[in-house]
Amino acid sequence: MEQKMKNVVAGIDIGGTNTKFGIVDQKGKVYADGSISSDTHKDINLYLDELAASVRKLLEDSGKDTKLEGIGVGAPNANYYSGAIEFAPNLRWRGMIPLASLIQSRFDVPVAITNDANAAAMGEMMYGGAKSMKNFIVITLGTGLGSGIVVNGGVVYGHDGFAGELGHVNVFEDGRHCGCGRKGCLETYVSATGIKRTVYELLARRIEESELRSIPFDELSAKNISEAADRGDQIALKAFEVTGKILGKSLADVVALFSPEAIFLFGGLAMAGDHIFKPARAFMEKNLLSIFQEKVKILPSELIKQNAAVLGAAGLIWKEILD
């Protein structure tokens, strides 16, 4: 009896510190996964040689009957159109890195790359809560705020591949300093880093006792602010309310432009559950144009506890293959 081939892709998530990858079938089943360091090699080619060897090893581990159909990559500043990582401040390699062609030359299968937030949106569409949706948005709340926006079933890349920078929409004139060199960007308020800044502002302004007063800024995280809020800490609760309010208000504007079916939140801050979802929903509704009221869901990503970035990268290339 002839054995049926298992068609799979490799999903690769390149972060500043680590690179994670998995062998994934069309339904999102992960046959094997692994990771290597992103910053051992100064030379991109040595790094990619190590990555290629690791992916080949995983493919062998997944069985002789596996056939690699393509490779999807999520990486900071990765441009879907050009196939290049363009001037990523958080990666070791400078300038323009023609990543897609460098990987393709090692595997000879289709390769697609995009940034991490767009990959998260692809993952949500292929394997998560957006399976039946054509218009939705995924917001990743990590160190910064990333967004993957889907319109008519396709990711919004814009003219040059760089669309979807919701984290850099201005929310306060002359507001907090942002890593991008400007002031008042949404991600300086709404992100794991943003809520830390809000906690410190509240600790400075207010006089309530708070367990957060004993934690230095560098050790503070969305997780311990969330745990303090669970225990009723007034500063932590207030910080979530402030953060959710700014997020909700911004989402009302986003809805006016895109009218999505749902907005999915992903990442450390989204793990705080009601602390962030409740004020975000309330302040979005309060600020929505009436035609949009009570129509748009704010939901936790269904991939929140999985390796969404690897699944998203896999989903990106599966969609290319299937279309």
Next chain:
Amino acid sequence: MEQKMKNVVAGIDIGGTNTKFGIVDQKGKVYADGSISSDTHKDINLYLDELAASVRKLLEDSGKDTKLEGIGVGAPNANYYSGAIEFAPNLRWRGMIPLASLIQSRFDVPVAITNDANAAAMGEMMYGGAKSMKNFIVITLGTGLGSGIVVNGGVVYGHDGFAGELGHVNVFEDGRHCGCGRKGCLETYVSATGIKRTVYELLARRIEESELRSIPFDELSAKNISEAADRGDQIALKAFEVTGKILGKSLADVVALFSPEAIFLFGGLAMAGDHIFKPARAFMEKNLLSIFQEKVKILPSELIKQNAAVLGAAGLIWKEILD
């Protein structure tokens, strides 16, 4: 010798006061045009009977060899998905009007409807400055601010058909009262009405002499503010600067989300030329994320002096037929 048929569509632009229409071929040539009043008939069916008779007359005038391929309609609150005008405050007919099917029953050809700003975007794409573009935005600056947003060659309708409400993005917390019932919407500052409000605010706050001090609010228009600015009127010049600054700043956020190739301005306020384009360009650039700087053009609509709404409605249905 057999005569070749001229394939045409009817483009219809329904406004609160007048309904304009034209017989248009695929290249945008207008064979004949006309108009009727929009508010003579309280009964939508009587109105549509009159409209149908007028369109049939125009078709006859265009020659025996014309073949009607379809009808496109631009109308306030028109929903592309449902084919209905939904609760349009500025039209005589209340509630949900199933416009597309009512027209189709009179002509038996494909009918597509959308709101006026989306129709303007279709017109720009089919016949204007966006012919070669897949990602661009048309902003109509009339009584309010409308926007037609094109991503990957298609208009962004969103989940429910109501996307693209740039005029109702919030720009000032607790700002000017808006017709939508909220406060601080972009169109309360950036539109023909918005600049009038700014003029009155400036006349109240400042002491410069100005020819605008002699014009009552109800008689003030974008045109006479623009003419005063041409003559060096300080209040008029300042009003354009304020308006262009708010527009430019908002466009920087819009670019972060959509990364369009160009943004086209249309309507009364856009006719003011450099008075509005100069500050809009300057303040957009000043507020752009660095990856977008000096990439995005702000241009006057190429249909600015034509009947863009009729051409846009025609373009809408031509695109349906051709796809």
